[in-house]
Amino acid sequence: MFRWICLVLCLCVLAVPTAAVAQEAEAPADPRAETGGATTLEDILRRQRGEDVDLEFRRERTGDPEGAAATTDPLGTLGGASDPELWRALRFGEADITSQVRAPGATLLVQDSGMAWLEFREGPLRVWGGYFLLGVLGFLAVFFLLRGRIKIGEGRAGITILRFNFIERFSHWLLAGSFILLGITGLITLFGRKGLIPFIGHEAYATIALASKWVHNNVSWAFMLALVMVFVLWVIHNIPSRLDLVWFAKGGGIIGSGHPPAKKFNAGQKIIFWSVIILGGSISASGLALLFPFELNMFAATFDKMRGLGITELPLYGPLPETLTPHGEMQHAQIWHAVVSFVLMGIIVAHIYIGSLGMEGAYDAMGSGEVDLNWAREHHSLWVEEVEAAKTSANPGSDATPAE
Numbered sequence: 001m002f003r004w005i006c007l008v009l010c011l012c013v014l015a016v017p018t019a020a021v022a023q024e025a026e027a028p029a030d031p032r033a034e035t036g037g038a039t040t041l042e043d044i045l046r047r048q049r050g051e052d053v054d055l056e057f058r059r060e061r062t063g064d065p066e067g068a069a070a071t072t073d074p075l076g077t078l079g080g081a082s083d084p085e086l087w088r089a090l091r092f093g094e095a096d097i098t099s100q101v102r103a104p105g106a107t108l109l110v111q112d113s114g115m116a117w118l119e120f121r122e123g124p125l126r127v128w129g130g131y132f133l134l135g136v137l138g139f140l141a142v143f144f145l146l147r148g149r150i151k152i153g154e155g156r157a158g159i160t161i162l163r164f165n166f167i168e169r170f171s172h173w174l175l176a177g178s179f180i181l182l183g184i185t186g187l188i189t190l191f192g193r194k195g196l197i198p199f200i201g202h203e204a205y206a207t208i209a210l211a212s213k214w215v216h217n218n219v220s221w222a223f224m225l226a227l228v229m230v231f232v233l234w235v236i237h238n239i240p241s242r243l244d245l246v247w248f249a250k251g252g253g254i255i256g257s258g259h260p261p262a263k264k265f266n267a268g269q270k271i272i273f274w275s276v277i278i279l280g281g282s283i284s285a286s287g288l289a290l291l292f293p294f295e296l297n298m299f300a301a302t303f304d305k306m307r308g309l310g311i312t313e314l315p316l317y318g319p320l321p322e323t324l325t326p327h328g329e330m331q332h333a334q335i336w337h338a339v340v341s342f343v344l345m346g347i348i349v350a351h352i353y354i355g356s357l358g359m360e361g362a363y364d365a366m367g368s369g370e371v372d373l374n375w376a377r378e379h380h381s382l383w384v385e386e387v388e389a390a391k392t393s394a395n396p397g398s399d400a401t402p403a404e
């Protein structure tokens with residue numbers, strides 16, 4: 001008897017894992033089999049927790065017209081697709097839609113990535129963009145407290161030298177004036193709903209928003225024109241050279257007290273110049289895509305080229321999509337336009353600081369165009385030598401000292 005009891009116990013112990021394995025083997029491969037292929041409770045909970053839900057399983061489930069009951073059947077038929085199936089087809093771009101409107105995107109009734117764009121624009125874009133600009137201002141305030149104003153070491157000579165002629169100053173101020181207007185009106189458009197309506201109300205904000213949009217759209221042309229002018233005038237002075245490495249090695253004279261030699265533009269200014277040209281050019285291109293909706297679709301083509309280079313995903317963005325709807329292109333253009341603008345605004349705030357409050361004698365270069373000779377010798381010694389040599393060769397008998 002005891003032997004039988006032992007045998008039964010042994011079989012039970014063995015049977016438990018075996019049953020579990022069998023159950024595992026029988027477990028449905030598709031977790032949505034239980035719901036007949038529809039969304040599961042886990043999907044819903046994941047979405048509520050803000051986690052990603054793989055929607056691939058729904059993309060194809062858009063109804064089968066062949067499966068529709070004949071309209072002559074009792075109670076008739078609604079067609080081969082239920083309402084949810086129809087909405088799914090619209091959402092995933094599977095529905096066969098015809099429209100008399102011939103504009104791009106006219107047959108796109110539901111755009112799946114629209115929510116993600118809206119949430120990014122209203123969330124991280126505003127929050128991180130705002131913190132970034134405040135961070136730059138805070139950094140400059142601390143830098144000013146620690147470093148103070150960079151003085152002209154030898155004091156003013158009282159003799160000036162022409163640094164920028166009228167056309168250079170005109171181009172600079174056209175660029176600066178238009179950029180500042182574009183920056184302010186762009187920030188009003190992005191932050192206005194949250195940042196202004198609670199204080200000034202809907203009516204006043206509506207007027208300001210309309211004016212901002214008008215200014216932003218039209219002043220953009222002045223910015224693009226000035227960008228081209230500045231590029232043509234200064235590109236020759238901004239070609240990187242070995243001298244730039246020396247300038248960086250000596251901290252540019254901003255950190256510390258030495259003054260590394262420099263020609264018309266030092267390495268720091270070359271960074272400003274190329275940032276303005278490249279980022280300003282990119283902001284202009286994406287701005288044009290927004291100004292002429294659906295006409296300039298650049299992102300899918302860019303992603304295609306990146307995939308050709310072996311880049312299939314980007315940090316903070318994820319896998320690069322293979323196709324983009326016309327609206328998806330516009331949403332990418334808007335996000336890119338805003339993100340790159342934030343970066344350039346940060347750089348320009350630092351530039352404005354160093355060109356005005358941060359350095360004695362710098363503003364004159366763009367104010368009157370004439371800078372003090374000692375300032376010029378400290379910050380652009382090789383350029384002063386070039387100017388003096390050019391004057392001497394133009395008037396061999398004359399004194400090389402610049403006019404007072």
Ligand code: HEM
Pocket residue numbers: 163172175176177179180230265268269270272273276348351352355356362363364365366
């Ligand atoms: C009120 C604002 C601004 C002030 C006070 C200012 C001041 C200056 C000064 C003094 C210079 C000449 C520096 C030198 O002689 O070596 C300069 C150059 C320049 N500025 Fe501005 N600027 C302002 C806004 C802007 C804006 C908004 C942009 C572009 C969007 C810009 C782009 C440039 C560029 C590309 C240069 C040549 C490179 C350099 O010197 O850094 N500036 N600025």
